[in-house]
Amino acid sequence: MKTLHTISKSPSAKLLDSCLEVIDETDGLLFLEDGVYYAWSGFNKSEFGEEYNCYVLKEDLSARGIELNSSDDISVIDYPGFVDLCEHYGKIVNWF
Amino acid sequence: MTEQLKEFTFLARTAPYGSDRSSLLLDIALASSVFEKRSNYVFMDDGIYQLLKGQNADLIQTKTFGKTLEALSLYGINDIYVLEKSMKERCVSEEDLMLDPVVLNQEKLKFLIKNSRNLITL
Numbered sequence: 282m283k284t285l286h287t288i289s290k291s292p293s294a295k296l297l298d299s300c301l302e303v304i305d306e307t308d309g310l311l312f313l314e315d316g317v318y319y320a321w322s323g324f325n326k327s328e329f330g331e332e333y334n335c336y337v338l339k340e341d342l343s344a345r346g347i348e349l350n351s352s353d354d355i356s357v358i359d360y361p362g363f364v365d366l367c368e369h370y371g372k373i374v375n376w377f
Numbered sequence: 378m379t380e381q382l383k384e385f386t387f388l389a390r391t392a393p394y395g396s397d398r399s400s401l402l403l404d405i406a407l408a409s410s411v412f413e414k415r416s417n418y419v420f421m422d423d424g425i426y427q428l429l430k431g432q433n434a435d436l437i438q439t440k441t442f443g444k445t446l447e448a449l450s451l452y453g454i455n456d457i458y459v460l461e462k463s464m465k466e467r468c469v470s471e472e473d474l475m476l477d478p479v480v481l482n483q484e485k486l487k488f489l490i491k492n493s494r495n496l497i498t499l
Contacts (some may be wrong), residue, residue, distance in 0.1 A: 291392050291423050292467075318426060324468060340436040344394060344430035346443065348391035 282371035285309045288316035289377045296376040297329065304333060311363070312355075313338040318347050325366055330354025338363060383456075384414030386489055389424035393442035394434065399427050402499035403445060410452040417489050418449055420478065423458035425467055428459065428474040440492035441473055450476075460486055 285302055288296050288311070297310075297319065304310070310333050312319050320326065321335045329335065335355040342349055342357065351357045358366070367373060381407060387406045391398045420428055432443040449457065459478040464470070471480065481489070490496055 290395065291426070293423055315392045315423075318392065318423075318467075321468065341394075342442075344432060344434040344437045344439070345392075345426065346432035358402065 283307050283309070284370075284372045284374055285311055285370035286315055286374050286376060287311045287365055288319065290376065291315040291318040292324070300374075300376050304367040306332065309336065309366065311336045311338070311358075311366060313341050313363075315345075317341045317345060317347060320355055321347055322349075326352075326354040335371065336362070336366060368369040381415065381492075383417055383489070383493045384412070385409055385495045385497060386493035387416065387418045388496065389418065389420045389427055390422040390498060392423040392426040393432075394437065399424070399442060400445065402497065403448070405497060405499075406454060407448060407452050410454055411483065413453070415456070416454050417456045417458060417493065418454050419458045419460065419481070419486065419489065420462045423463075423467075423487070425459060425463045425469055425474075428476060428478065429469070430473060431473050446476060450472040456491040458486070458489070 286300050286308060290296050317337050336358045337355055339357050339359045349357055387402055389399060389402050393399045432441050434441040457476050457478045458481045461482050462479050
């Protein structure tokens with residue numbers, strides 16, 4: 282069963298490092314709340330973006346002043362898209 | 378950089394929205410300004426994110442924190458700084474930031490802290 286991992290703290294909390302220890306290549310990664318700072322332009326997203334299906338929540342990006350369009354590495358989704366992901370993945374693991 | 382002794386140095390160290398720490402620190406600073414003492418307001422670590430331009434928190438049903446920060450100058454707190462190391466770590470440049478803060482290195486931050494009667498960090 283595929284799992285959706287959600288990251289909800291900024292990179293300084295190093296949640297992604299812990300998550301990447303256990304994630305399966307069929308799993309998805311969703312960045313939300315302060316986790317959206319992982320999508321800030323300066324970060325190298327290809328490290329994890331090429332390997333896993335990555336998503337970032339549009340509302341949380343806009344709130345924090347980060348402009349981003351979907352790329353090969355990461356897809357920008359909205360709340361209805363979040364609901365679709367929850368249906369698509371059998372389980373959800375929150376990293377917080 | 379002013380050499381005079383300051384009453385407070387405020388260290389903003391957390392991202393906005395994820396917790397209420399950033400707005401609590403601002404509340405303390407604004408309240409302290411009533412006593413008309415000179416203060417420093419320093420953004421470091423994830424606090425750098427508080428200054429990003431173009432924030433719009435309507436979508437997450439809260440107040441836009443960036444706009445709230447503009448109150449600092451209205452309350453007479455004009456000595457606003459950012460720590461260069463925290464900016465570099467987060468790949469944030471001066472053009473990304475509002476309020477035109479003065480960029481500090483660690484040595485200068487130590488100096489500011491040394492010359493303040495009180496240090497408040499959130």
